[in-house]
């Protein structure tokens with residue numbers, strides 16, 4: 001075992017998404033600090049069934065650490081608990097499971113994010129305001145918490161809320177919002193993530209392009225990358241977003257602690273912040289720099305690998321010559 005790298009398996013509920021791409025990048029950046037780990041990722045493509053199968057395979061393979069971002073809490077809980085009971089250190093990231101039987105949890109506080117968003121929204125709302133709330137997948141924990149927090153954070157009474165379910169997806173949010181009968185009374189759109197806020201905005205602007213400038217658009221994530229929240233806030237498409245850190249780097253650090261047999265906390269809760277235009281611009285610059293650094297590190301690694309290969313070939317030739 002000692003000579004082989006540790007296997008850190010990651011059961012990801014979906015990959016095809018800007019926030020999760022940012023998470024992957026952050027994981028890789030942190031992982032490049034260690035040469036004794038191998039990260040193996042399984043993409044469940046938003047299917048509970050697929051995710052259960054993939055986790056089962058990781059259990060059978062006896063991976064050294066298992067990271068899970070569950071698609072829906074209730075469906076994934078039993079298999080996650082099974083992994084833990086079989087002695088595999090289990091890290092739950094982002095979405096939660098309905099059990100305390102895991103090693104550690106890493107993620108943002110979606111209730112707090114919702115609450116801050118509710119408080120923030122209140123400043124823009126007239127009396128008897130109408131809000132369109134665009135939900136993530138109803139059975140996932142961040143959607144439920146972002147909803148509850150928001151309702152409790154709202155300072156205004158008599159708010160009328162139109163509920164739309166966008167399943168965390170821009171296109172679904174767009175389609176569902178476009179099916180609302182009337183947009184004219186909407187004062188504010190609060191979406192459980194930025195891409196759905198953008199989908200909602202697009203639906204409204206396609207029907208009435210003048211209306212979007214009168215509506216406040218709020219999202220969650222503030223992720224970097226093309227089509228993600230930071231860019232949208234910096235460009236003025238969204239009024240604000242609430243940072244939901246991916247925890248990609250933290251998750252790898254915690255996995256290393258576990259592998260090194262160090263004590264870990266039961267929960268690592270990541271901070272949030274309101275991100276408006278100026279902050280978004282600053283964060284974008286920083287993330288560009290981060291991506292550049294990582295590209296350079298990867299280039300260096302490739303160079304080292306090439307040198308190493310050349311060296312092995314030379315050694316091999318030398319050996320052949322000497323043995324003649």
Ligand code: FRU
Nearest residue numbers: 017019094095142168193244
């Ligand atoms: C990405 C995502 C994020 C959201 C998180 C919640 O797949 O939808 O936008 O913050 O998942 O689990």
